[in-house]
Amino acid sequence: MSIQKEFVVRYRSEGHVRFQIPSRATQADIAQRITDNVQAIRGVYDVRLFRNAKKLVIRYHEPDCAFIELAKQLSASLAELEQQGWFNHQALVSASVKSRLGLKERFKASRINRWFGSKITAAKETAQAAKVLGKLSSKGPKALFRDPEKAVTDFLTDILVMYLIKIHWTRITQQWLVKPIVHRYEWMATFYMFYLLVRSRRPK
Numbered sequence: 001m002s003i004q005k006e007f008v009v010r011y012r013s014e015g016h017v018r019f020q021i022p023s024r025a026t027q028a029d030i031a032q033r034i035t036d037n038v039q040a041i042r043g044v045y046d047v048r049l050f051r052n053a054k055k056l057v058i059r060y061h062e063p064d065c066a067f068i069e070l071a072k073q074l075s076a077s078l079a080e081l082e083q084q085g086w087f088n089h090q091a092l093v094s095a096s097v098k099s100r101l102g103l104k105e106r107f108k109a110s111r112i113n114r115w116f117g118s119k120i121t122a123a124k125e126t127a128q129a130a131k132v133l134g135k136l137s138s139k140g141p142k143a144l145f146r147d148p149e150k151a152v153t154d155f156l157t158d159i160l161v162m163y164l165i166k167i168h169w170t171r172i173t174q175q176w177l178v179k180p181i182v183h184r185y186e187w188m189a190t191f192y193m194f195y196l197l198v199r200s201r202r203p204k
Contacts, residue, residue, distance in 0.1 A: 002079070002082065003022070003024075003025065003078045003079070003081070003082045003087050004074075004075045004078050004079060006021070006022040006025075007019045007020070007021055007022075007025075007056070007074070007078065008020045010055075012067065014062055015059055015060055015061060015062050016057075016058075016059050016060075017057075017058050017060075017067065017070070018055060018056070018057050018058075019055065019056040019057075019058075020054060020055065021049070021054050021055065021056050022054070023054065024087050025054075025056075025087065026049075026051040026052075026054055028051075029086070030081065030086045030087065031049045031051055033081060033086065034049060034056070034077070034078070034081070035047050035048075035049050037077040037081075038056075038058060038074060038077070041060075041065060041070060041073050041074070042064055042065055043060045043061045043062075043063075043064030043065025043070070044058060044059070044060045044065060044070070045059060045060065045061065046058070046059040047059075058070065058074075153200075154200065154201070157197065157200065158197075161193065161194075161197055164193070171186075
């Protein structure tokens with residue numbers, strides 16, 4: 001059965017008509033398209049589609065649009081939508097899925113998502129650095145009891161070194177390594193920092 005025959009007139013008066021519509025015309029996307037198309041008909045000034053009640057209510061000016069003309073244009077609009085596959089269940093599901101996927105992709109590309117992503121990455125890097133520091137600087141509770149000051153100083157020094165590497169990592173990989181001569185002073189400072197770090201670990 002064509003979709004036009006499933007639109008049944010339940011009430012009609014001057015400038016007012018109410019249709020009973022099928023369930024497949026109450027999906028959100030198709031309901032909006034029907035409403036927009038009917039609203040564009042000359043003489044129509046109010047269109048309401050009640051999805052739960054399955055009703056389409058149209059109010060129009062009789063002098064500008066007779067009921068027969070309104071019915072013809074509504075029928076042509078529904079036929080066009082049916083040819084495009086809008087009343088096919090699979091097409092509706094596909095359109096809905098595409099809409100959700102599009103929203104998901106827009107969210108992935110949004111500034112908020114990028115901000116959250118950077119914070120999550122930073123948190124993971126911090127956790128990994130903490131594990132590394134735990135392996136490098138802590139020699140167990142005995143080191144802390146033997147020389148608390150040195151144990152705390154070594155731990156804080158490791159944190160500082162890891163932090164400096166982290167905040168300069170992009171420059172190190174994209175600038176310093178590419179042009180080592182230009183950034184020779186930065187490399188000298190880096191080597192000297194590691195020299196002090198290694199020297200502090202040497203036994204007295």
